[in-house]
Amino acid sequence: xxxxxxRWLIVALIFLAAVLNYVDRQVLSVLAPTxxxxxxxxxxxxxxxxxIFLIAYTLAYLVSGKLVDRLGTRKxxxxxxxxxxxxxxxxxxAQGLRSMGALRFSLGLGEAGIWPAxxxxxxxxxxxxxxxxxxxxxxxxxxxxxxxxxxxxxxxxTYDFAGNMPWVDSLFGHGTGWRMAFLITGLLGLLWxxxxxxxxxxxxxxxxxxxxxxxxxEDGAAAPSALDAKPWSWxxxxxxxxxxxxxxxxxxxxxxxxxxxxxFAKYLNTDRAVAQSDLTITWxxxxxxxVGSLVGGWLSGALIKRxxxxxxxxxxxxxxxxxxxxxxxxxxxxxxxxxxxxxxxVVVFAALSWLINISALIVDVAPKHSLGTIFSxxxxxxxxxxxxxNMIVAALVSGPxxxxxxxxxxxxxxxxxPLLDLVSGQGYGPWFVAMAFLHPLALIFLWLxxxxxxxxxxxxxxxx
Numbered sequence: 001x002x003x004x005x006x007r008w009l010i011v012a013l014i015f016l017a018a019v020l021n022y023v024d025r026q027v028l029s030v031l032a033p034t035x036x037x038x039x040x041x042x043x044x045x046x047x048x049x050x051x052i053f054l055i056a057y058t059l060a061y062l063v064s065g066k067l068v069d070r071l072g073t074r075k076x077x078x079x080x081x082x083x084x085x086x087x088x089x090x091x092x093x094a095q096g097l098r099s100m101g102a103l104r105f106s107l108g109l110g111e112a113g114i115w116p117a118x119x120x121x122x123x124x125x126x127x128x129x130x131x132x133x134x135x136x137x138x139x140x141x142x143x144x145x146x147x148x149x150x151x152x153x154x155x156x157x158t159y160d161f162a163g164n165m166p167w168v169d170s171l172f173g174h175g176t177g178w179r180m181a182f183l184i185t186g187l188l189g190l191l192w193x194x195x196x197x198x199x200x201x202x203x204x205x206x207x208x209x210x211x212x213x214x215x216x217x218e219d220g221a222a223a224p225s226a227l228d229a230k231p232w233s234w235x236x237x238x239x240x241x242x243x244x245x246x247x248x249x250x251x252x253x254x255x256x257x258x259x260x261x262x263x264f265a266k267y268l269n270t271d272r273a274v275a276q277s278d279l280t281i282t283w284x285x286x287x288x289x290x291v292g293s294l295v296g297g298w299l300s301g302a303l304i305k306r307x308x309x310x311x312x313x314x315x316x317x318x319x320x321x322x323x324x325x326x327x328x329x330x331x332x333x334x335x336x337x338x339x340x341x342x343x344x345x346v347v348v349f350a351a352l353s354w355l356i357n358i359s360a361l362i363v364d365v366a367p368k369h370s371l372g373t374i375f376s377x378x379x380x381x382x383x384x385x386x387x388x389x390n391m392i393v394a395a396l397v398s399g400p401x402x403x404x405x406x407x408x409x410x411x412x413x414x415x416x417x418p419l420l421d422l423v424s425g426q427g428y429g430p431w432f433v434a435m436a437f438l439h440p441l442a443l444i445f446l447w448l449x450x451x452x453x454x455x456x457x458x459x460x461x462x463x464x
Contacts, residue, residue, distance in 0.1 A: 065376025089186025136297025296353025
């Protein structure tokens with residue numbers, strides 16, 4: 001049986017995987033006040049757990065890209081989803097800082113791989129003019145996952161299991177609600193595996209794709225030579241100049257999106273007095289992110305259809321985004337929750353439109369045979385930026401620690417000690433100011449570095 005538009009069904013599966021990826025990631029953030037109280041964790045402990053996740057994420061990026069290039073997209077994606085789902089499920093039995101940290105480390109090892117795999121899937125299934133839209137579509141899955149997470153996990157965390165389902169309560173005892181949130185969301189990922197195994201193959205190997213769609217996907221692509229098809233060595237990858245330009249740009253700008261994932265709900269709770277039960281209002285943030293993902297991808301695709309060079313089309317959209325993110329300081333200074341959420345929506349819209357286009361830039365300039373590796377190294381810069389952001393924000397909102405420094409606190413204080421001491425205890429305000437400058441600075445860096453002059457790889461589809 002042939003399925004018309006099979007490439008969109010494939011990206012819909014990646015969309016669902018992204019939903020699950022972010023639901024699993026957000027369980028801890030959404031339920032942070034409850035989990036911190038139950039396990040006796042302060043804000044620095046919380047920041048350390050986030051950083052343990054991001055350290056694993058960074059390490060996994062460096063390995064997962066190679067796995068994608070070696071194992072192929074079907075096997076590697078299956079591996080990543082099963083790994084992170086089992087890790088999330090197991091978090092239901094966390095008992096304190098160490099076990100929670102270990103399980104979030106395992107989650108990070110699994111979750112990172114979906115993104116280099118997804119980028120390579122897009123390169124295999126989509127012509128260049130549709131890539132940013134496809135990336136925007138599956139990235140919107142991440143924002144939808146973050147949006148629906150509070151509606152799934154908060155009711156579970158507050159449900160009276162002791163009164164209504166005592167047999168469940170007896171399995172966990174203390175904290176049954178938030179533990180069930182981890183268990184159920186982990187099981188959902190294992191269900192996703194079924195349609196993936198049934199449907200996914202490369203276009204020319206799939207019995208569902210039409211010949212016309214195969215021709216559309218290939219869209220004039222030259223067949224790679226045996227030499228071109230061989231994945232690059234690490235030395236070749238690290239000598240590829242666009243990799244370093246894009247890595248630094250993501251290191252500078254991705255912390256903005258990480259902040260809204262990991263800290264914004266806590267900001268609303270502590271600085272804007274929004275009760276945990278009302279933190280479902282964060283759906284506005286993730287709805288804006290979803291719209292930004294789609295609009296950013298569509299807009300650069302529209303410019304390419306009009307004849308623009310793909311790299312320059314992405315940069316023009318990113319310029320528009322960099323003009324909106326300087327609104328960030330107003331978020332912390334305006335009075336009232338409604339204007340705060342409106343401004344947050346605008347900034348997040350711009351941040352995700354930027355993220356979609358910088359992700360598409362990687363696909364545009366990297367040779368397909370090593371795309372997974374290059375994407376993963378660039379994305380490692382993203383998580384390094386997130387780690388630095390977590391340490392800065394934790395210092396801003398916590399002030400001097402009353403506990404003995406753990407190994408992460410001690411390590412980061414050696415690297416960032418003067419900066420952390422300078423900002424300690426100043427609250428969220430300085431971070432909102434800092435976010436105003438990150439995207440403009442990154443755009444200047446990309447432009448001066450010559451990213452616009454990067455040629456398309458010879459084995460990528462030509463423009464129509």
